[in-house]
Amino acid sequence: MTRVRDQTSVIVDRGKYGDAVTPWEEATWRDAALEWVDGRLAERGLRAAGELRVRLRPWSVLVRVPVEGRDAVWFKANPPDSAFEGPLTVALARWAPRYALEPLAVDPGRAWTLLPDGGELLRTALDDGRAGPRVWEDLLRRYAGLQHTLVPYAGRIELLGVPSARTRALPDLFDRVLAESSALRPDDRRRLDGLRPRLVAWCEELAAVGVPDSLDHADLHEGQLFRPEPGRFTFFDWGDAVVSHPFCSLLVPACAARDRHGPEVLPRLRDAYLEPWTGAGRSRAELTRAVTLAWRLAALARACSWGRVFPSVSGGGTPGGAESASRLLELFHEPPL
Structure with a gap:
């Protein structure tokens, strides 16, 4: 054999x-x-x-x-x-x-x-022209539906060991990541210290919209999902996942689509993603504002994910430290939506 x-x-x-x-x-x-x-x-x-x-x-x-x-x-x-x-x-x-x-x-x-084997990657269909900009709308609509389905399981997901980055606890996460970062320059650390009051306000405003925390893939690009047939998607590679505000998930796929098709696709992607979250007394303006807030705050979970690497036996610095620091500085980027 x-x-x-x-x-x-x-x-x-x-x-x-x-x-x-x-x-x-x-x-x-x-x-x-x-x-x-x-x-x-x-x-x-x-x-x-x-x-x-x-x-x-x-x-x-x-x-x-x-x-x-x-x-x-x-x-x-x-x-x-x-x-x-x-x-x-x-x-x-x-x-x-x-x-x-x-x-x-x-x-x-x-x-x-x-x-x-999960079949064909979405990346393959995009690269050879069999899928275009509209495929992103479909996948985001379905992915948001998955997150909506998983809301009742959020606590059980955390019990599996998935890190918690819940909306109201993001300021504490910010404090921890900032304290543990050894790769930040002194002037960047001072800028981030000064940003904290605004970050607290963003988190409070986002939580007030009332969208419950759920599973956030945190790295959902075209190489992290299968498209075994048109209109069907299988999501995988959950190693960066957290339990957080679901809208934080929009950052990575929206940026991937923007890089391929141009910034004009972003409003349609946002609208497709928001479809499963409408209702429950939430206005369109509140949901749109929530997307803007979550887009910026997504940097926190992404900064944390760089700590999830194989430990070095050399003792030569913190693995992923420079990448984590770079993600933290994305908090200063103005969201395009």
Whole structure:
């Protein structure tokens, strides 16, 4: 029987992170992980059948494993601070099966997940012209619907280990991230200290609109969702997720669409995203203002996410510290909506 751990043909992609620290370099860890994949495949009567493709990033190890007679499967290893991703993916497959992949196996203690292939990435359809600007409206409408569905589960999502960044607690999160940042220049730190009263007011105003906290993917771009067929989307890669104001999710996909199609798409994307949130006594003006506030405040969760990387054994600085500081400074950017 062909075993994953016996494959001699392995292609490793490090992207722009050639010096990234991951456990893949440790032979003992690597053998254990691939043996685990072998075992989970064998339980389903499956076996590996070819070259492994390994994608190494500071925040994950991802291995594409070809399988005899069917689509490939994907092994993912998360750092300790995003070990919740496997259990969260299991829960999402139960609560919203149309919008999430159901894992083939999860080892929560080791933060390992084995996933089926999800089909074509939205990025592929955009790159070759089979999808255009309107596809973003459809996906945001559906993603907002998913978030709306998940509102009652927010507390249970936090119990899975997903970080809490609830709207009214964002000032405390700001204080913590600012205190822990060692990469900020002194003048930037002073600017951020001076911004705090305004940030508190933004959070209070946003909370007063009454949209409840829910799951925020926090990095939902065209490479983080599948489009197995027109009008259907599967959301994945939840390692940056938080429980926060749902509107914070709009920042990343809207910017990705703007970069591809121009700023004129933004109002239509906002309107599509807001459709599931209308009603309940909220005016259109309040919801539009809430989008502007959440767009700016989304920088906080994104700053935190850079702490969820594999720990360095060198002791040479905080992993992701410069990127986290850069995200904090996005609080000064004026939202385009």
